Amino acid sequence: MFEISVHPETHVIKRFTLTLCNHFTVIDKDMSVPICIDGTIIIDGPDTTECETFMVNLYNNGMLIKLSDEEPKFYYKSGNIIFAISDNGKLTEVYIINLAKTDVNHAKKELYLGIEP
Structure with a gap:
């Protein structure tokens, strides 16, 4: 589960938070980033x-x-x-890019906390 916080009037994204995830993989390499259109994303x-x-x-x-x-x-x-979008307008993937090593380590710690012993 993730949450996207948007400005109440403009609907521009203010914050993205991954809140819960039971299925994850840690990959020890850099992520490839697709070619994309750069701008302001509005969620409505x-x-x-x-x-x-x-x-x-x-x-x-x-x-x-x-x-x-x-x-x-x-x-x-x-x-x-x-945001990756399909031909029919469906949100298919979300990339969070340019994370610092400390952010990645924090995400690993949080993901592993969700694993039942």
Whole structure:
């Protein structure tokens, strides 16, 4: 599960928070970033949505959250967030890029805390 906080009037993304994840992989290499359109991302849709897939890949420099098995066709970047969208407008992946080593280590610690012993 993740939360996206947006400005109440402009709907521009203010914060992205990964809150819960039971399926993740830690990959000891840098993440490849797709070519994308850079700009401001505005969220104007439902408050919640279900996704058929929820898998996090944590890399040395970022995170890829896979939300769908559909093939992404378009990539839109705002700051350190990239949204991957399918042909039919479905959000398929979210990239969190340019994470510092301390951020990656914090994410690892939080992900591993969610594992039941």
